[in-house]
Amino acid sequence: MTRFRLTWFPVICLILAFGSHANAQDFEKTPVLHGDSVVFPITLINGYPFIAGSVNGVSGKFMFDTGFRTSLSLNDNLVNLPGKRTKSTGVTGSGNAFRTSTNDMIREVRFTNGITYRNLENVSSGNYDFLQKYITPDCLGYLGHDFFDGYLFKLDYLHRKVTFYRNTAERNKDQDFLKGEKLLAVIGFENRKLPNHPMVKLTISGTPVLGAFDTGQNGLLQLDEPSARALKGRGAVRISGTDSGGDTILTIKDIIIDGKYKSDLKGVEKSSLKDTRVIRRELGITEPNLMNLGYRFLTQFKTIWDYANKKIYLLEY
Incomplete structure (x- = not known):
């Protein structure tokens, strides 16, 4: 059996908060960050950071992966996406084959910090069953670089959170992200x-x-x-x-x-x-x-x- 090795997988794909629900925000169409600063709790599984949430009511975790370029890619092996259109196929460096698809509409993506995205358009997905097998069975997919484009982030494994700060000229000057x-x-x-x-x-x-x-x-x-x-x-x-x-x-x-x-x-x-x-x-x-x-x-x-x-x-x- 070919063992799965996650390293480098997101690049091959490219080839083919803590927060209360009182602060919940809903966004439409495109899964990208909004606001000045946003905090997500993370869970560590075998050293990989995950952000909990749900897709169309299916609960699980997204891998927070800087090596993945796309904003959001769903695991269509876990989430039923009947309208997906196959886009391409590929293989990981360790021999795991996968397919990628495009989805014209995703009804809802919700995170545990209360942030919700609705009616998402042109969302990618893949049959990431190997992530379920080798890392966590409830893997919903990936959150990648384009999700936080225009932001810097502070990654804190010890306290299990990642904080995103909008990258502005004022922030570059006062560097509030370094206070304390x-x-x-x-x-x-x-x-x-x-x-x-x-x-x-x-x-x-x-x-x-x-x-x-x-x-x-x-x-x-x-x-x-x-x-x-x-x-x-x-x-x-x-x-x-x-x-x-x-x-x-x-x-x-x-x-x-x-x-x-x-x-x-x-x-x-x-x-x-x-x-x-x-x-x-x-x-x-x-x-x-x-x-x-x-x-x-x-x-x-x-x-x-x-x-x-x-x-x-x-x-x-």
């Missing part, structure tokens, strides 16, 4: 072919590596042979075991991100050039060494993601 926080570092990043994949230069014990931030995975490291030998010899990368799926797990020391922040990491999955070939092509990655900065890294801090100004803030818990 202890700032550890500001990481500058770049985008290449896709706007939803922040990439940053880093080193591991002096060896250059390209880093990619993504909430939709746990973290991985792929090295070319010379780098792997050198880092193993220096004790900077070592095998620490295997996970429940049989993947090799690494401990990594002396990571310096953007020349500013030093870190060690445990529990990072070892990956291969073959495993990353699709994402390399689609994102324009030519560097020989690649590291995904997902849950294993992000859970150490509160992080603020500012796409407009190409910055990620690391804040102390």
Whole structure:
């Protein structure tokens, strides 16, 4: 059986609040954020952040995945969408086939913080049954980058919430999102072919590596042979075991991100050039060494993601 690996899945797809119900708001037609600031509670399942809600009365959870470009994509294996029109087919990097469809009208999408979208038009869906099988059986689909386009967000795994702030000139000046926080570092990043994949230069014990931030995975490291030998010899990368799926797990020391922040990491999955070939092509990655900065890294801090100004803030818990 081919095991499911979520890493990189959202890119392949692209190829083909806490809050009381007294503050409930209803919006029409398009699933995007509104207002100055919005808070959603999150649930963590195996390191993946989920936002609870319902679609046409079917309750479940949406994966909050920065690696997914589309605003909203529904799991039509869980939600009955009889009017869907098949758009394309594809396959994940681990061999899971899927189809994508377009839906002309979705009656209602409701979140537990009281925000509701009605009569949504031109909504994508896919048969994401593998997400149900390998992560959570009540997966409703994805919330991706275009859902919060025009906003920055603060992701807080410890307190289980994500807060979105409208990105304005005034906010960039007074930085209210930093009030009461202890700032550890500001990481500058770049985008290449896709706007939803922040990439940053880093080193591991002096060896250059390209880093990619993504909430939709746990973290991985792929090295070319010379780098792997050198880092193993220096004790900077070592095998620490295997996970429940049989993947090799690494401990990594002396990571310096953007020349500013030093870190060690445990529990990072070892990956291969073959495993990353699709994402390399689609994102324009030519560097020989690649590291995904997902849950294993992000859970150490509160992080603020500012796409407009190409910055990620690391804040102390």
